[in-house]
Amino acid sequence: MEISARLLEWYKNHHRSLPWRKTRDPYKIWLSEIILQQTRVNQGLPYYLNFIETFPTVDDLARAPQEQVLKLWQGLGYYSRARNLHKAAQQVVEDGGIFPTSYKDLLTLKGVGAYTAAAIASFCYDEVVPVVDGNVYRVLSRLMGISSPINTTPGQKEFRALATMLISKKDPATYNQAIMEFGATHCTPKNPLCNSCPFQTDCVAFNMGKVDELPVKVKKTKVKNLFHHYLVVLTPQNKTILQQRPQSGIWAGLYEFPFVESIGNLLFHELREDQVFQELLGGVRFRESVYNQDPIVHKLSHRKVHAYFWVIETETEIPNAITRDEAAEKPVHVLIERFMREFWNITKE
């Protein structure tokens, strides 16, 4: 039997029931695909449900304030996805509220690349274009015994060509779902279920005992250390200060407490002399206390943030200070979210 036919047969018996598989609404498909970029189903699912409930249509999403979109995205990571999502919704609305209906046209949407365009085009419009995601690389590299690195241009070109040959022309939508689902739940990165695999006799990697060596990836992200000394201002009226991060770079556009960045550890008197501290609190009387003596380490794939939180209780009000409730409305990254949750529970009267 053809590869595609066996994949479809496997999928029929083993697929999970997921909300975005019950619809052909391009808005919902698109939203789910953006959320699922570099994100596992279990992590993305609650966000998907929340978005659909808050923004039932692309029009609702397009008209929302960007900050609301970011707030709903809070905790998911890769926040440019949320900004691009919002932008793309506005693109669609400006075009009359109808999504592009071809792979080529879908690529014009912000945040929609080769994978996502193929997913929407096949799922919604039965266009015969293969999805090539992490699952597909893994399944195909093992099945065919291909050791070309999956993160180089020649390697990706090779896998794309292969995927184009294998896709079912009769049912590209289900085929694309099937190969990804097979990679996600059966041909997994670690401990794949080879003993119950419909491709066992054909799988080159299995027959050569190289399942755990494929796919091949060539990279190593080096981690950069960052030291952030956050200034948690508390005024007599129990207000605090949040500031917005720049519109580019890590955590772009999210909010956090003002902070002093350093090369390593810092004593309070050094912190106090820093320009950031002076511009924020110069001339103000306060009482300081450190919230955490040891750094709170927040690890990302390419950063390791060593965070210290200093509580600065001022004797007078500070301009631009906001209430606790107002602060809770701002989109923040996970490091700040966790601190706020702990700290506000502690200081709750």
Next chain:
DNA sequence: AATACGGGGGG
């Protein structure tokens, strides 16, 4: 062709 961009889960 490389690098930046989050956060969580599995082994």
Next chain:
DNA sequence: CCCCCAGTATT
């Protein structure tokens, strides 16, 4: 600790 995840945009 290291790897991976329904990738994309930018340099």
